[in-house]
Amino acid sequence: MTIQLRQICLIAHELDSTIDNLSQILGINKCYVDPGVAVYGLENTLLPVGRNFLELVVPVKEGTAGGRYLERRSGDGGHMVICQADNKENQQAVRQRALDNGVRIASESERENWNICQIHPGDMIASFLEIDWDVHNDFNGNWEPVGGTGWEDKVDQSVTQDYRGVELQGPDPASLAELWGKVTGIPVERDGSELTIGLNNVTLRFVEATDRRGAGLAGLDLAVNDKDHILSQARERGCYVSDRQVDICGVHFYLHDA
Numbered sequence: 001m002t003i004q005l006r007q008i009c010l011i012a013h014e015l016d017s018t019i020d021n022l023s024q025i026l027g028i029n030k031c032y033v034d035p036g037v038a039v040y041g042l043e044n045t046l047l048p049v050g051r052n053f054l055e056l057v058v059p060v061k062e063g064t065a066g067g068r069y070l071e072r073r074s075g076d077g078g079h080m081v082i083c084q085a086d087n088k089e090n091q092q093a094v095r096q097r098a099l100d101n102g103v104r105i106a107s108e109s110e111r112e113n114w115n116i117c118q119i120h121p122g123d124m125i126a127s128f129l130e131i132d133w134d135v136h137n138d139f140n141g142n143w144e145p146v147g148g149t150g151w152e153d154k155v156d157q158s159v160t161q162d163y164r165g166v167e168l169q170g171p172d173p174a175s176l177a178e179l180w181g182k183v184t185g186i187p188v189e190r191d192g193s194e195l196t197i198g199l200n201n202v203t204l205r206f207v208e209a210t211d212r213r214g215a216g217l218a219g220l221d222l223a224v225n226d227k228d229h230i231l232s233q234a235r236e237r238g239c240y241v242s243d244r245q246v247d248i249c250g251v252h253f254y255l256h257d258a
Contacts, residue, residue, distance in 0.1 A: 001093070001185060002086040003131070004139045004200040005163060007046075007053040008220060009080035010249045011066055015058040018076070019045050021248050022054065025233040027159025027226065031151040042066055048155045049222075050162030051140040052201075055080075056249065069121075076250035078217025080121075080128040081166060083199065084139060091115060091133035098123075098183045114144045119183065125176055126168035126206075127217040129183065139200070159229050161258040163202050165221030169209040176215070177206040219252035227255050 012018040023029060031053075032046040041061035047054045057079065059067040069079065085091035095105065095117045104120040106128065113136075119129040136142035142149055170176040177195040181188040186197045197204040202221070209215055224230060227243075234246035246253050 001090045002200045003090075003094070003184060003186070004084045004086075005052060005081065005166065005202045006084045006132070006139070006143055007055055007080075007082035007145060008049075008078070008163070008166070008217075009055040009057060009082060009128070010077065010251060011057050011059075011069060011079040012076040012249050013058065013070060015043060015045065015056065018056055018058075018249050019047075021237055021239060022056065023047060025230055025237060025239060025246060025248060026222070026253070027156060027229060028054065029154040029156055031154035032146040034145065034147075040064060040066065046146050046151075048146075048151055049160060050155065050157055052163055053143065053146060055082075055145075073213050073216050073250075075213075077213070078127060078220075078251050080118075080130055081168075081204075081217065082128075082130040082132065082145070084143070085131055085133045086137060086139075088115060088133045091117065091131050094131045094184060095119075097185055098129075101179070101182050103179075103183060124183070125170050125179065125215045129180070157225065159224065159226040161223040161225050163220060164223045164256055165203040165205055165254075166217065167205050167207055167219030167221070167252065167254075168216075169207050169211075169218040170215040171209055173206040173208050180204060180206070213250075217251070219254055221254045221256055223258040224255050225258050227257065230255060 028047045041064035042057045044057045103123040106120040107118040109116045114134040121128045195206040234240040
């Protein structure tokens with residue numbers, strides 16, 4: 001079984017200024033707006049990070065689940081870990097393992113050539129886990145949440161190359177890691193105090209929540225080709241933390257040389 005991280009979703013109060021920070025600091029370009037998120041009272045924009053994607057959603061109506069999430073976590077932050085399974089059988093196996101472990105399915109949509117399954121963030125504790133499948137089975141190309149194809153000319157890896165990891169935090173990292181391991185079907189690895197799960201292209205890292213924001217998608221590891229650009233832009237925009245970290249949209253972006 002192969003599970004590839006294809007998309008990270010962040011959530012914020014304001015769309016344009018946050019997208020501007022993400023694009024200018026990380027050197028990535030806007031590639032797609034999905035009108036379909038309007039049914040959830042949201043608007044969005046997506047940007048390619050290598051052959052994968054970063055999405056920002058913003059609530060535009062009162063009383064949305066997204067708005068309640070912003071209130072619960074006291075501001076902007078990480079929202080969804082969106083993955084692609086290598087075939088429909090393995091996607092459905094993740095779905096079944098969630099149910100077998102008492103985890104609810106928040107939303108699903110089965111289409112002729114594309115199947116979406118969103119696993120409930122309340123039960124997964126740190127974020128939504130979405131597992132998708134489509135007939136193209138192409139981890140480097142077709143991706144239905146950005147319209148399939150047509151985004152390729154927006155890829156720019158001169159500054160940010162790709163994702164390397166995802167940091168998920170909670171009050172009990174060990175139980176959080178165990179849960180995500182049971183649902184994904186991937187064993188938890190322990191190296192001292194570090195708990196991780198290895199997807200095909202990234203590492204999920206489980207840490208204790210110490211920032212008083214509670215459980216959530218707290219950080220992203222990035223492989224970068226131009227750290228100086230990122231740090232310079234982050235300083236200008238008030239997002240600089242250290243020479244290894246910038247904070248944008250309530251998320252820690254950890255910088256690793258590609």
